[in-house]
Amino acid sequence: MAENSKRFDINAYVEGLRKQFSGIRPEDPASWPAAPRYLLLLVVSVGVVAALWFAWVRGHEETLATEREQESKLKEEFTKKWTQAVNLEPLKKQREQVQQYVTQIEKQLPSKSEMEALLSDINQAGIGRSLQFELFRPGQVTVKEYYAELPITIRVTGRFHDIGAFASDIAHLSRIVTLNNLSVQPSRDNVLALNATAKTFRYLDPDEVAAQRKAAPAAKGAKK
Numbered sequence: 001m002a003e004n005s006k007r008f009d010i011n012a013y014v015e016g017l018r019k020q021f022s023g024i025r026p027e028d029p030a031s032w033p034a035a036p037r038y039l040l041l042l043v044v045s046v047g048v049v050a051a052l053w054f055a056w057v058r059g060h061e062e063t064l065a066t067e068r069e070q071e072s073k074l075k076e077e078f079t080k081k082w083t084q085a086v087n088l089e090p091l092k093k094q095r096e097q098v099q100q101y102v103t104q105i106e107k108q109l110p111s112k113s114e115m116e117a118l119l120s121d122i123n124q125a126g127i128g129r130s131l132q133f134e135l136f137r138p139g140q141v142t143v144k145e146y147y148a149e150l151p152i153t154i155r156v157t158g159r160f161h162d163i164g165a166f167a168s169d170i171a172h173l174s175r176i177v178t179l180n181n182l183s184v185q186p187s188r189d190n191v192l193a194l195n196a197t198a199k200t201f202r203y204l205d206p207d208e209v210a211a212q213r214k215a216a217p218a219a220k221g222a223k224k
Contacts, residue, residue, distance in 0.1 A: 010132070104193050104222075115150065122154075131156040133155070147204060148203075150200045158191055158192065160193075175200065179196045182194065182195070183195045
């Protein structure tokens with residue numbers, strides 16, 4: 001009998017729990033019996049823990065996404081810098097070659113004060129080949145972005161071989177001179193007449209460069 005009384009009565013325990021949950025008022029948890037209150041506390045605790053866990057995971061995912069985006073940007077920037085570094089040396093060499101070419105061209109362009117000497121060289125090239133200048137008329141100077149162009153209308157007479165040698169001499173002058181609009185016609189006394197436009201070029205002086213830079217924005221605005 002004593003052993004039976006000490007045994008746990010599951011039925012009575014379940015019945016006791018059922019009585020604790022019956023008749024409780026949801027609006028007044030303070031008056032609830034112990035079992036419902038403990039259960040409510042457990043549910044609330046689990047809910048709080050779940051909410052905190054969700055918030056932590058969500059924040060961690062956002063941070064991870066930000067870090068991945070930053071990593072992608074860094075990789076892209078690294079690739080760009082690496083490509084620039086690889087191409088830097090060839091670009092330096094190309095720049096040096098271009099600079100050397102520009103310097104060489106500039107040496108072939110006379111200054112404004114040297115144009116008179118260049119015109120004299122052209123005249124002497126014809127005289128040196130026994131040619132007669134019937135016309136030597138400089139035209140209007142045309143100012144370009146980086147240089148100025150001076151056309152010279154010429155007409156010389158002489159033998160065919162001498163005219164050819166004159167054209168070759170002009171091409172081999174230390175300054176840049178081109179012969180344009182060439183025409184060769186028979187002239188008097190069994191000689192030939194060469195009509196051409198010799199174009200000479202010179203670099204701009206500082207005042208002309210400043211004027212060109214000042215006029216460039218106005219020209220662009222007029223085109224629009």
